Amino acid sequence: MTFVENVSQKLKALAHPVRLRIVMLLAKEGEDMYLNQIANKLEINRALAKIHLKKLERGNIVKSRIVLLDGEARALRYYSLGDFDIHISPELLKQEAEK
Protein backbone atom coordinates (compact mmCIF):
# COMPACT_ATOMS: atom_id res chain seq x y z
CA MET A 1 0.00 0.00 0.00
CA THR A 2 1.41 3.39 -1.00
CA PHE A 3 1.73 6.35 1.32
CA VAL A 4 -1.16 8.10 -0.43
CA GLU A 5 -3.41 5.05 -0.16
CA ASN A 6 -2.56 4.51 3.48
CA VAL A 7 -3.08 8.12 4.53
CA SER A 8 -6.25 8.49 2.47
CA GLN A 9 -7.78 5.48 4.14
CA LYS A 10 -6.97 6.67 7.65
CA LEU A 11 -8.20 10.20 6.98
CA LYS A 12 -11.35 8.93 5.34
CA ALA A 13 -12.05 6.80 8.38
CA LEU A 14 -11.82 9.84 10.65
CA ALA A 15 -13.40 12.37 8.29
CA HIS A 16 -17.03 11.55 9.00
CA PRO A 17 -18.69 13.45 11.88
CA VAL A 18 -20.31 10.36 13.35
CA ARG A 19 -17.07 8.41 13.21
CA LEU A 20 -15.14 11.26 14.80
CA ARG A 21 -17.74 11.43 17.57
CA ILE A 22 -17.33 7.70 18.19
CA VAL A 23 -13.56 8.06 18.39
CA MET A 24 -13.83 11.04 20.73
CA LEU A 25 -16.26 9.14 22.93
CA LEU A 26 -13.84 6.23 23.26
CA ALA A 27 -11.00 8.66 23.95
CA LYS A 28 -12.99 10.51 26.58
CA GLU A 29 -14.33 7.49 28.42
CA GLY A 30 -10.88 5.96 28.47
CA GLU A 31 -12.33 2.47 28.54
CA ASP A 32 -13.60 0.03 25.98
CA MET A 33 -17.26 0.11 25.07
CA TYR A 34 -19.62 -2.22 23.27
CA LEU A 35 -21.95 -1.45 20.40
CA ASN A 36 -25.13 -0.66 22.29
CA GLN A 37 -23.31 1.54 24.78
CA ILE A 38 -21.85 3.59 21.99
CA ALA A 39 -25.10 3.88 20.07
CA ASN A 40 -27.04 4.84 23.20
CA LYS A 41 -24.50 7.39 24.37
CA LEU A 42 -24.38 9.12 20.99
CA GLU A 43 -28.12 8.66 20.48
CA ILE A 44 -27.76 7.10 17.08
CA ASN A 45 -29.19 4.04 15.39
CA ARG A 46 -27.44 0.86 16.44
CA ALA A 47 -27.03 -0.46 12.90
CA LEU A 48 -25.57 2.88 11.88
CA ALA A 49 -23.05 2.79 14.71
CA LYS A 50 -22.10 -0.71 13.61
CA ILE A 51 -21.48 0.44 10.03
CA HIS A 52 -19.25 3.28 11.18
CA LEU A 53 -17.35 1.09 13.62
CA LYS A 54 -16.58 -1.29 10.77
CA LYS A 55 -15.08 1.55 8.77
CA LEU A 56 -13.03 2.66 11.73
CA GLU A 57 -11.73 -0.86 12.13
CA ARG A 58 -10.76 -1.04 8.45
CA GLY A 59 -8.81 2.18 8.90
CA ASN A 60 -7.12 0.72 11.99
CA ILE A 61 -8.45 3.57 14.09
CA VAL A 62 -10.43 1.21 16.29
CA LYS A 63 -9.94 -2.40 17.36
CA SER A 64 -12.47 -4.84 18.76
CA ARG A 65 -12.43 -8.02 20.75
CA ILE A 66 -15.05 -10.41 22.02
CA VAL A 67 -15.26 -10.75 25.77
CA LEU A 68 -17.01 -13.64 27.47
CA LEU A 69 -19.01 -12.57 30.48
CA ASP A 70 -17.83 -14.20 33.67
CA GLY A 71 -19.45 -17.56 34.12
CA GLU A 72 -22.14 -16.71 31.60
CA ALA A 73 -22.73 -18.07 28.14
CA ARG A 74 -22.83 -14.58 26.72
CA ALA A 75 -20.32 -12.41 24.99
CA LEU A 76 -19.91 -8.74 24.19
CA ARG A 77 -17.79 -7.21 21.48
CA TYR A 78 -15.72 -4.43 22.99
CA TYR A 79 -14.29 -1.62 20.93
CA SER A 80 -11.11 0.26 21.80
CA LEU A 81 -8.94 2.88 20.18
CA GLY A 82 -5.94 1.89 18.10
CA ASP A 83 -2.70 3.75 18.60
CA PHE A 84 -2.89 6.01 15.58
CA ASP A 85 -0.98 9.27 15.38
CA ILE A 86 -1.74 11.30 12.30
CA HIS A 87 0.30 14.39 11.65
CA ILE A 88 -0.01 16.32 8.40
CA SER A 89 1.59 19.63 7.47
CA PRO A 90 3.13 21.05 4.29
CA GLU A 91 6.62 20.33 5.67
CA LEU A 92 5.90 16.70 6.48
CA LEU A 93 4.25 16.14 3.11
CA LYS A 94 7.23 17.70 1.38
CA GLN A 95 9.55 15.28 3.17
CA GLU A 96 7.35 12.37 2.18
CA ALA A 97 7.09 13.51 -1.44
CA GLU A 98 10.86 13.69 -1.73
CA LYS A 99 11.44 10.13 -0.56
Place this chain on the structure above:
Amino acid sequence: MTFVENVSQKLKALAHPVRLRIVMLLAKEGEDMYLNQIANKLEINRALAKIHLKKLERGNIVKSRIVLLDGEARALRYYSLGDFDIHISPELLKQEAEK
Protein backbone atom coordinates in the same frame (compact mmCIF):
# COMPACT_ATOMS: atom_id res chain seq x y z
CA MET B 1 -18.36 25.71 13.82
CA THR B 2 -17.75 22.93 16.34
CA PHE B 3 -14.47 21.06 16.72
CA VAL B 4 -15.97 17.97 15.10
CA GLU B 5 -17.31 19.93 12.14
CA ASN B 6 -14.03 21.75 11.64
CA VAL B 7 -11.85 18.66 11.82
CA SER B 8 -14.23 16.62 9.65
CA GLN B 9 -14.09 19.24 6.93
CA LYS B 10 -10.31 19.41 6.89
CA LEU B 11 -9.85 15.66 6.96
CA LYS B 12 -12.44 15.19 4.24
CA ALA B 13 -10.57 17.65 2.07
CA LEU B 14 -7.36 15.65 2.42
CA ALA B 15 -8.88 12.19 2.46
CA HIS B 16 -9.24 11.72 -1.28
CA PRO B 17 -6.24 10.20 -3.12
CA VAL B 18 -6.35 12.74 -5.95
CA ARG B 19 -6.53 15.64 -3.53
CA LEU B 20 -3.70 14.28 -1.44
CA ARG B 21 -1.62 13.89 -4.60
CA ILE B 22 -2.32 17.51 -5.51
CA VAL B 23 -1.27 18.68 -2.07
CA MET B 24 1.89 16.57 -2.17
CA LEU B 25 2.73 17.92 -5.61
CA LEU B 26 2.46 21.51 -4.38
CA ALA B 27 4.53 20.62 -1.31
CA LYS B 28 7.20 18.94 -3.38
CA GLU B 29 7.50 21.61 -6.05
CA GLY B 30 7.69 24.30 -3.42
CA GLU B 31 6.21 26.85 -5.75
CA ASP B 32 2.73 27.82 -6.83
CA MET B 33 1.19 26.11 -9.82
CA TYR B 34 -1.78 26.77 -12.07
CA LEU B 35 -4.57 24.41 -13.03
CA ASN B 36 -3.18 23.05 -16.28
CA GLN B 37 0.24 22.47 -14.79
CA ILE B 38 -1.26 20.45 -11.99
CA ALA B 39 -3.55 18.44 -14.24
CA ASN B 40 -0.73 17.70 -16.70
CA LYS B 41 1.76 16.73 -14.03
CA LEU B 42 -0.65 14.35 -12.36
CA GLU B 43 -2.03 13.18 -15.70
CA ILE B 44 -5.62 13.76 -14.75
CA ASN B 45 -8.57 15.46 -16.43
CA ARG B 46 -8.41 19.24 -16.08
CA ALA B 47 -12.05 19.60 -15.01
CA LEU B 48 -11.48 16.95 -12.40
CA ALA B 49 -8.43 18.74 -11.03
CA LYS B 50 -10.51 21.90 -10.84
CA ILE B 51 -13.23 20.16 -8.83
CA HIS B 52 -10.71 18.80 -6.35
CA LEU B 53 -8.90 22.12 -6.04
CA LYS B 54 -12.20 23.75 -5.15
CA LYS B 55 -12.71 21.25 -2.34
CA LEU B 56 -9.20 21.85 -1.08
CA GLU B 57 -9.86 25.57 -1.06
CA ARG B 58 -13.08 25.12 0.90
CA GLY B 59 -11.12 23.11 3.47
CA ASN B 60 -8.50 25.87 3.63
CA ILE B 61 -5.82 23.42 2.60
CA VAL B 62 -5.05 25.36 -0.56
CA LYS B 63 -5.27 29.03 -1.51
CA SER B 64 -5.39 30.61 -4.94
CA ARG B 65 -4.74 33.98 -6.49
CA ILE B 66 -4.97 35.44 -9.96
CA VAL B 67 -1.71 36.66 -11.43
CA LEU B 68 -1.57 39.00 -14.41
CA LEU B 69 1.16 38.05 -16.84
CA ASP B 70 3.74 40.79 -17.26
CA GLY B 71 2.64 43.22 -19.94
CA GLU B 72 0.11 40.76 -21.28
CA ALA B 73 -3.65 40.81 -21.14
CA ARG B 74 -3.73 37.33 -19.70
CA ALA B 75 -4.06 35.95 -16.25
CA LEU B 76 -3.37 32.67 -14.53
CA ARG B 77 -4.84 31.40 -11.32
CA TYR B 78 -2.06 30.15 -9.10
CA TYR B 79 -2.62 27.65 -6.34
CA SER B 80 -0.51 27.43 -3.19
CA LEU B 81 -0.61 25.50 0.05
CA GLY B 82 -2.25 26.95 3.11
CA ASP B 83 -0.53 26.61 6.46
CA PHE B 84 -2.47 23.71 7.86
CA ASP B 85 -1.13 21.48 10.59
CA ILE B 86 -3.32 18.55 11.45
CA HIS B 87 -2.42 16.35 14.35
CA ILE B 88 -4.70 13.63 15.64
CA SER B 89 -4.02 11.01 18.28
CA PRO B 90 -6.04 9.40 21.07
CA GLU B 91 -4.38 11.69 23.63
CA LEU B 92 -5.16 14.88 21.70
CA LEU B 93 -8.75 13.81 21.12
CA LYS B 94 -9.14 13.02 24.81
CA GLN B 95 -7.97 16.52 25.70
CA GLU B 96 -10.39 18.00 23.19
CA ALA B 97 -13.29 15.87 24.38
CA GLU B 98 -12.74 17.01 27.97
CA LYS B 99 -12.90 20.72 27.16
Place this chain on the structure above:
DNA sequence: GATATATGTAATATTTTGATTACATGTAAT
Protein backbone atom coordinates in the same frame (compact mmCIF):
# COMPACT_ATOMS: atom_id res chain seq x y z
C1' DG C 1 -7.78 32.08 -39.72
C1' DA C 2 -6.05 28.09 -37.51
C1' DT C 3 -3.58 26.31 -33.49
C1' DA C 4 -2.12 26.16 -28.84
C1' DT C 5 -2.84 27.42 -24.24
C1' DA C 6 -5.45 29.02 -20.57
C1' DT C 7 -9.76 29.78 -17.89
C1' DG C 8 -14.55 28.48 -16.06
C1' DT C 9 -18.67 25.82 -15.63
C1' DA C 10 -22.84 23.15 -16.84
C1' DA C 11 -24.75 18.72 -17.72
C1' DT C 12 -24.70 14.09 -17.20
C1' DA C 13 -23.70 9.47 -15.65
C1' DT C 14 -21.77 6.38 -12.47
C1' DT C 15 -20.33 4.94 -8.09
C1' DT C 16 -19.96 5.24 -3.33
C1' DT C 17 -21.60 6.39 1.06
C1' DG C 18 -24.85 7.01 4.53
C1' DA C 19 -29.07 5.88 7.04
C1' DT C 20 -33.20 3.31 8.25
C1' DT C 21 -35.94 -0.66 8.77
C1' DA C 22 -36.49 -5.27 9.38
C1' DC C 23 -35.32 -10.01 10.28
C1' DA C 24 -32.82 -13.72 12.65
C1' DT C 25 -30.43 -15.43 16.80
C1' DG C 26 -29.28 -16.06 21.55
C1' DT C 27 -29.11 -15.51 26.91
C1' DA C 28 -30.90 -13.96 31.42
C1' DA C 29 -34.36 -12.60 34.39
C1' DT C 30 -39.21 -12.17 35.75
Place this chain on the structure above:
DNA sequence: ATTACATGTAATCAAAATATTACATATATC
Protein backbone atom coordinates in the same frame (compact mmCIF):
# COMPACT_ATOMS: atom_id res chain seq x y z
C1' DA D 1 -43.73 -17.52 27.98
C1' DT D 2 -42.63 -12.78 27.85
C1' DT D 3 -39.50 -9.00 28.43
C1' DA D 4 -35.07 -6.96 28.21
C1' DC D 5 -30.51 -6.88 26.19
C1' DA D 6 -27.21 -8.07 23.16
C1' DT D 7 -25.34 -9.50 18.60
C1' DG D 8 -25.16 -9.53 13.34
C1' DT D 9 -26.55 -8.56 8.74
C1' DA D 10 -29.49 -8.10 4.60
C1' DA D 11 -32.41 -5.08 1.97
C1' DT D 12 -33.67 -0.85 0.61
C1' DC D 13 -33.76 4.11 -0.12
C1' DA D 14 -31.76 8.60 -0.34
C1' DA D 15 -28.02 11.60 -0.75
C1' DA D 16 -23.41 12.89 -1.79
C1' DA D 17 -19.20 12.36 -4.23
C1' DT D 18 -16.67 11.39 -8.29
C1' DA D 19 -15.50 11.62 -13.13
C1' DT D 20 -16.18 12.63 -18.01
C1' DT D 21 -17.67 15.24 -21.81
C1' DA D 22 -18.89 19.28 -23.80
C1' DC D 23 -19.58 24.20 -24.35
C1' DA D 24 -18.19 29.05 -23.96
C1' DT D 25 -14.55 32.50 -23.67
C1' DA D 26 -10.15 34.78 -24.32
C1' DT D 27 -5.14 35.68 -25.66
C1' DA D 28 -0.84 34.78 -28.18
C1' DT D 29 1.52 32.78 -31.91
C1' DC D 30 2.22 30.90 -36.51
